[in-house]
Amino acid sequence: MELPSRLIEAAVDQMASLPGIGRKTALRLVLNLLRRSDEQVEAFSESFQLMRQGVRGCATCHNLTESDRCSICINPLRKESLICVVEDLRDLLAIEATGQFQGRYHVLGGVISPMEGVGPNDLNIESLVIRAGQLTKDDDGEIIFALPATMEGETTAFYLFRKLSSFDLQVTSIARGIAVGEDLQHADEATLVQSLRQRLPYTN
Amino acid sequence: MELPSRLIEAAVDQMASLPGIGRKTALRLVLNLLRRSDEQVEAFSESFQLMRQGVRGCATCHNLTESDRCSICINPLRKESLICVVEDLRDLLAIEATGQFQGRYHVLGGVISPMEGVGPNDLNIESLVIRAGQLTKDDDGEIIFALPATMEGETTAFYLFRKLSSFDLQVTSIARGIAVGEDLQHADEATLVQSLRQRLPYTN
Numbered sequence: 001m002e003l004p005s006r007l008i009e010a011a012v013d014q015m016a017s018l019p020g021i022g023r024k025t026a027l028r029l030v031l032n033l034l035r036r037s038d039e040q041v042e043a044f045s046e047s048f049q050l051m052r053q054g055v056r057g058c059a060t061c062h063n064l065t066e067s068d069r070c071s072i073c074i075n076p077l078r079k080e081s082l083i084c085v086v087e088d089l090r091d092l093l094a095i096e097a098t099g100q101f102q103g104r105y106h107v108l109g110g111v112i113s114p115m116e117g118v119g120p121n122d123l124n125i126e127s128l129v130i131r132a133g134q135l136t137k138d139d140d141g142e143i144i145f146a147l148p149a150t151m152e153g154e155t156t157a158f159y160l161f162r163k164l165s166s167f168d169l170q171v172t173s174i175a176r177g178i179a180v181g182e183d184l185q186h187a188d189e190a191t192l193v194q195s196l197r198q199r200l201p202y203t204n
Numbered sequence: 205m206e207l208p209s210r211l212i213e214a215a216v217d218q219m220a221s222l223p224g225i226g227r228k229t230a231l232r233l234v235l236n237l238l239r240r241s242d243e244q245v246e247a248f249s250e251s252f253q254l255m256r257q258g259v260r261g262c263a264t265c266h267n268l269t270e271s272d273r274c275s276i277c278i279n280p281l282r283k284e285s286l287i288c289v290v291e292d293l294r295d296l297l298a299i300e301a302t303g304q305f306q307g308r309y310h311v312l313g314g315v316i317s318p319m320e321g322v323g324p325n326d327l328n329i330e331s332l333v334i335r336a337g338q339l340t341k342d343d344d345g346e347i348i349f350a351l352p353a354t355m356e357g358e359t360t361a362f363y364l365f366r367k368l369s370s371f372d373l374q375v376t377s378i379a380r381g382i383a384v385g386e387d388l389q390h391a392d393e394a395t396l397v398q399s400l401r402q403r404l405p406y407t408n
Contacts, residue, residue, distance in 0.1 A: 045249035
């Protein structure tokens with residue numbers, strides 16, 4: 001597909017550099033931008049530059065923030081001794097959306113994936129170990145793994161568990177099991193096995 | 205979903221303003237941009253502004269171009285008396301990709317759609333009528349409708365046909381029928397009816 005202008009070509013290339021956006025979709029999006037006014041396209045473009053310049057990782061938990069520390073880390077009502085380890089911001093937002101978690105977070109920035117060339121050193125693990133060293137069981141110190149139920153997520157959890165095993169704190173993982181509203185017959189085998197292994201005393 | 209920064213919020217809003225991009229997808233794309241360097245995000249953003257500033261519609265056919273007239277309109281090898289009317293650039297590119305069309309184009313910039321508030325005055329119709337007025341049957345003057353096989357495409361074709369009916373030229377439409385490689389049993393009824401109506405003498 002030969003485009004009638006190198007400027008359009010360059011814009012399509014940039015749009016198609018986003019994950020999951022193919023060149024056909026990129027062209028559709030770029031043509032949509034071409035129908036907008038100069039000011040609208042400027043506002044569109046500037047929003048990404050302003051974000052890139054103004055947003056950084058929280059010095060404590062690596063959540064995204066415009067300040068030195070994020071709004072969760074500076075909130076005195078959030079329990080400092082309870083740290084939920086997540087892969088990225090979207091998982092943090094999903095847990096925050098439940099409104100049920102009163103602790104703080106640690107955003108790894110990914111999971112260990114030899115296939116994609118992501119090793120432990122590429123993730124925010126050292127800072128988690130430092131935070132863990134400040135917790136004790138007497139203070140209800142607990143680290144919760146809320147990592148994806150994939151090979152990479154499990155590998156990462158295992159790696160972190162070994163790194164944290166010498167500390168005086170509890171290490172837990174969110175439950176794997178049948179999703180609320182799901183039929184047993186449609187659940188995959190591995191999930192069913194996990195749900196049986198992790199069975200709990202029945203309460204109403 | 206409450207985002208941890210107004211700058212991220214603004215970027216997600218802009219990304220989600222693109223057609224077919226929901227807020228969840230927009231967040232995924234924006235987080236991808238946040239992982240890039242300042243320079244990369246600048247190049248990303250600037251590509252759209254440079255395109256918006258440098259690209260305009262061809263004065264003759266409304267194809268996109270960086271000059272006054274597009275590369276097809278200034279190509280003396282393309283037949284001036286044969287004009288293919290398309291909805292937008294993507295349809296033009298699809299026809300160009302076949303390498304089989306030797307005429308020129310007229311890009312309407314949309315189709316008539318009362319549902320979406322697009323009327324004839326929003327489209328490049330007046331300039332088509334002016335071009336049509338310069339053609340004659342003696343010069344093989346022909347206008348081909350290559351418009352979508354939708355209600356809106358048919359409405360637009362009918363409107364154009366009436367506008368062009370007084371001119372001394374041939375008005376044709378691309379064939380509707382069974383797509384190459386398609387089974388009859390999987391074709392929809394309307395397409396089958398059209399393919400029967402538009403049957404041709406069999407040639408090998």
